[in-house]
Amino acid sequence: MERRAFRTSGFAVLVVLVLLGAAAAAAGWTTAGVEGAAAAAVAWAVVAIVVMTGCTVINPNEAKVVQFLGRYVGTVNQAGFQWVLPFTSKKRVTLRVRNFETAKLKVNDADGSPVEIAAVVVYRVTDTAKAAFSVDDYEEYVAIQSEAAVRHLATSHPYDAHDEGRTSLRDGAEVAVELTAELSDRTQLAGVEVLEARITHLAYAPEIAQAMLVRQQATQVVAARTHIVAGAVGMVQLALNKLREEDVVELDEERKAQMVSNLLVVLCGDRATQPVVNAGSLYG
Structure with a gap:
């Protein structure tokens, strides 16, 4: 001490x-x-x-x-x-605040996908006796422990959290707190206080980057379509209720089904629809 x-x-x-x-x-x-x-x-x-x-x-x-x-x-x-x-x-x-950035590490995330990750670590010496005598070189010790902590963090979380409530590597604030806490425990032996640790580089490895980009795009399309369909169903329900409450027209089940189909096509389609006017009877 x-x-x-x-x-x-x-x-x-x-x-x-x-x-x-x-x-x-x-x-x-x-x-x-x-x-x-x-x-x-x-x-x-x-x-x-x-x-x-x-x-x-x-x-x-x-x-x-x-x-x-x-x-x-x-x-x-x-x-x-x-x-x-x-x-x-x-x-x-030296008691000055120091920082360094780890090299870009290639590791597998929690889902087994290869990712590239790097982090910046901000630290300072708080116990000079430990820094001088507990380790050979406290700067090298902090650098090696930082890489080990970044690797452990990458293998503990997925790049993207597909399940709600699961922390991913892209959750910057939560991941930074976890990385700082782990580094603080690892470097306490060397008399070093870790002030902050944040991820500065995060990407899929080049060999799977294109495939993962397609996957992300598909996920976003599905999420957008789900939102559109949910909104369209609500609008159709609102239209039917208004027609019934204001007694505009009396629709039987078959006409309701036809109306619902037409409205969903108009509301959920990704292109402009062309109206078709039916001059005859619905039943032919």
């Missing part, structure tokens, strides 16, 4: 070093003249070199993971010129 390392201002340390150097030189000169001042200067230089090994510069939205002889000491994330313990190693970890 991440913890804060001891740190202080690097400029304050420099001021202290300068004052100590001046005091040491003055004391050496007073006690032993030139030789004493030279010895004090050499001693001060050694101390300064040791102390300066603890100085480091930290940029905004950046942290340094501090180690002393292989032991994790803590993390410093205050921007500026800072000083930590001497003889420590300092590993840079």
Whole structure:
């Protein structure tokens, strides 16, 4: 787990070093003249070199993971010129929000149809200790886990939901929430927070794209025809009720059937109809 390392201002340390150097030189000169001042200067230089090994510069939205002889000491994330313990190693970890897009993956969806899918992932490091020590390379880890999560998502849902109430890959908002949640679980080990994950590319594989396009067109035609027929039946029922309520004409069952047939042809046809005037009797 991440913890804060001891740190202080690097400029304050420099001021202290300068004052100590001046005091040491003055004391050496007073006690032993030139030789004493030279010895004090050499001693001060050694101390300064040791102390300066603890100085480091930290940029905004950046942290340094501090180690002393292989032991994790803590993390410093205050921007500026800072000083930590001497003889420590300092590993840079960025805290900026980062994003990347996965490669286009070819997988089979829940219905077994090959699809091409890609996603963009937005994340940031929230635990520098885990990011530095739990995995070899947290950026590569996030990239690999993202591809694995996208593959799992594609195999869990169909490209198109033909059954009502079933989530498909084309349901952008629901799929994004599910992908973000799965990625958050996968990357928690690396101290990474996934802010957002969304599908950026979704298409049938080229070898079945044409066949699936025909299928989609047929589905849309059937849905449109179903809607037209439902509306036509309602209009025919309304016409018959109006004729009966206003006593316009008395129709027997055979005439009603003929009228219903004519109205459905007019209302459901995809081309303009040509009226035919019957001057004789319906019964010949």
